[in-house]
Amino acid sequence: MGGPQPVASNNDDSPLNGVTVGVVTFPGSLDDRDAVRAVRLAGGSAVQLWHGDHDLHEVDAVIIPGGFSYGDYLRAGAISRFAPLMEQIARAASGGPDALPVLGICNGFQVLTEAHLLPGSMIKNNHLHFICRDQRLRVENAETSWTSAYARDEEIVIPLKNQDGQFVADNRTLDELEGEGRVVFRYVDGNPNGSRRDIAGISNIAGNVVGLMPHPEHAVEAGFGPDSSARGEVGVRGGTDGLGIFTSVLKKLVG
Amino acid sequence: MTAETTSRKFNIDTVANAEATPGQALPWAELGLKENEYQRVEEILGRRPTGAELAMYSVMWSEHCSYKSSKVHLRQFGDKVTDAMKEHLLVGIGENAGVVDIGDGWAVTFKVESHNHPSFVEPYQGAATGVGGIVRDIISMGARPVAVMDPLRFGAIDHPDTARLVHGIVAGIGGYGNSLGLPNIGGEVVFDSVYQGNPLVNALAVGVLRHEDIRLANASGAGNRVVLFGARTGGDGIGGASVLASESFDSSKPSKRPAVQVGDPFAEKVLIECCLELFKASVVEGIQDLGAAGISCATSELASNGDGGMHVELTNVLLRDPSLTPGEILMSESQERMMAVVTPENVGAFEAIMDRWAVEYSWLGEVTGTGRLIIEWDGEKIVDVDPRTVAHEGPVYERPYSRPAWLDGVQADAFAGGQPTDLREAVLELMASPNMCSKDWVTDQYDRYVQGNTALAMPDDAGVVRVDEETGLGVAISTDANGRYSYLNPYEGARLALAEAYRNVATSGAEPLAVTDCLNFGSPEDPEVMWQFAETVRGLADACQELGVPVTGGNVSLYNQTGGVAIHPTPVVGVLGVFDDVARRTPSGWREDGQAIYLLGT
Amino acid sequence: MPRIVVDVMPKPEILDPQGKAIAGALPRIGLTGFAGVRQGKRFELTVDGEVTAEVLEQARHAATTLLSNPVIEDVTRVEVIEEDGQ
Amino acid sequence: MPRIVVDVMPKPEILDPQGKAIAGALPRIGLTGFAGVRQGKRFELTVDGEVTAEVLEQARHAATTLLSNPVIEDVTRVEVIEEDGQ
């Protein structure tokens, strides 16, 4: 691929004009086009980035989407972490609150832990099955680059779907995460996979890098989302609780 | 990258050798050919076949590839179609999958296939490679796969072997389909002891494409290049069969041949993206997936459907197992491979796309104007055939059939019990039975969200996906079958299966347009089974005519029997319908209080 | 407590997608000395007490029935290991 | 061709869901001699040529960077094995 492929753009006189979110495609990425759609529905522009590129093409934020990169045969995210683009992302993402906002969803979260941009790791679900279900979460930190559209302790319902979703870390790391307010999402109404302390998503210290196992990009469009919302009754597949993740980062980027 | 053509030393049975040694005995019976069939091969060729030719004819003339027992009946699907029924058909029966026009320049292709026996032997891999195979059929039409479904049938829920099969098969379907990023939008789970030794694993895939993107499996244009790409070729699917003793090694012992295929969903996902780029860049003229009968099937079908011939150098095939003989390479069923025809000008563009996705490929040969399929091994001719005789002019049987004598007795055996004394208890018991209860325990293992276009999936009777984000144009699909009805009356059973799938699609709000079917039966050599089959096809073809929807493709799975006892005749019927806007879809069941309830129909 | 190790490898003639993915990744991180990779499983069974012949037999039985799938895998080792040994 | 074997086991303090499931299944098939099970991975790297010190170093590097994740796993062995050996 020559340069990044623009795939969605907002209208010309929006304040978001010129702001772009890059979505990385690895071999085996599955939810990349869904992440692009989510950015567009949130009002932003998205470009697709290729894992083998050495250049971030001046995007203002990056989403590492879900999927089974390299089949996840070794460990989820283990091979993708070595992609040339990951080096660029790692460099741009470090350096404080104004560094590049990076969101890892599901496999993207796994890539971020393998790359040591986020602590801990994911192992097989405690029940050993793939599980796909609508999952209720609590947003425990509404100050990250990706969660400012929510209120602290607000609940949301978004789909969860994975095989290796059990978040583990040693107790010292877990205590540190809790102490520093870096547990961003917690499972409520039942832990679906055995994750330590019901943790569904975390951030780095600066709050620009966030990873979560459930899929906000599958709850952004009424008619194609989960059947429920934490905000009350919605129509068939009407849940759009995930949209706030994408509006959060756009809001942050326009200042 | 190109193949390292270190030619390996076999006792190559060349065409010249076959002509010089007419009396040499060949293991045609071990390879599954009947005596009359072997004689026909000799007649066609005017000599004995070479080992490689024998390998090709034997796999291509198998029941699985040639439909030799079912063909005479399946013709009704074509004969009973009216022009009005064909209105939306862009590609009909005979190609890898049918293609249906759904308007605005969009088309969909869909098909259901079985992977029954492999799933009994190795449930996880058998079911996984079943999904892989049907998805490659869809890709080879030029389409992006957008959803899968999985009608399943298992033995008794309390039988000791059932857990092995259920958990392995469901995990395999999920493991492969989830990794491809294809939402699973429906299916069936049925338990019945008649399926104990013969579980049915049927997999349906649907894909979407623009009209101009339709690709067909034909090799045309002399001078065009033939390329094999995707996974390397291994001994998969050849089984333990002592293949072609005449081709044995000079020195070292041949290594074992795996009896089962292992799927690599990651390789297939990359193959999908890579094929879509090929289509977008218009660099392939014809394309064919490799399934059963592998290279034998792909070369002979491409050549047979084209207007010329084909010339192939078999040592160019990239191998996973270097000990494979030419015959084995031709028969291998290794997964995740495709074959394409590319004009010389597009070779560079083709290679660039392969390299970008890190997909291995090797150029095997070219399209010729000779009308012959010629395959060489290191420059020596080992196959020289008219490809039509391999791919399309195999044996056709009018197998005898007769109505089973036991049928009257079974039909007369009506339910004799009275009203249950405790209705509430009876309803609860029904709802809790394995065939009626919620299927969440299966569907929760499948991704129904990926791609972001799923408008209905479980627990609805039809799955619905959006095709066009701008307009909301989309499709609904339902699959249904009832083996017990078909056992009692195969003609009516087939009609009921179609009617149910049709109703499920219609009540979701879509207009039914086309049908695919997977006909699962016992042995065609049993006249009673053959009668069930004949009645089923007649019933389905009649019902399609009555409802005005054509069959666009499907699959026949025979020999589903153990110890002489056949499964119930099980025609799985899939109906596809179209929505102008999926926002209008209607879910099954009541979602809000206060709505009125009407009962329609008789 | 003593442990019995059971090694299970994909049969040589069977495709090993996991090994294949790793083999593809090695050169990308600059490791070019390898012609191929196979990925198998290693189980460690902790024995509650002494490793009698009977327990070893149980381990062999577990290896072929539960720990491996004989259709696609081979048990390549069932062996007692010393504490902290391999 | 010579092979280098790399064994990777889950860290003792990390819960191993697969090992736990197996430990639960063993008594159900009548195998009661075991106190616990851990499931790890075994990799076999085929070396194209001779196993030099440099190749062995490459294998060690692969073991710690790619084949294992130090947060949850330990590399318990990197060793050349004899043909047909273990």
Ligand SMILES: Nc1ncnc2c1ncn2[C@@H]1O[C@H](COP(=O)(O)OP(=O)(O)O)[C@@H](O)[C@H]1O
């Ligand atoms: N094997 C399967 N794969 C995917 N979906 C399935 C499978 N089996 C059942 N389903 C889905 O579960 C729901 C309930 O199935 P079922 O109980 O068979 O419904 P019904 O009895 O109304 O036909 C349907 O949406 C159906 O498509």
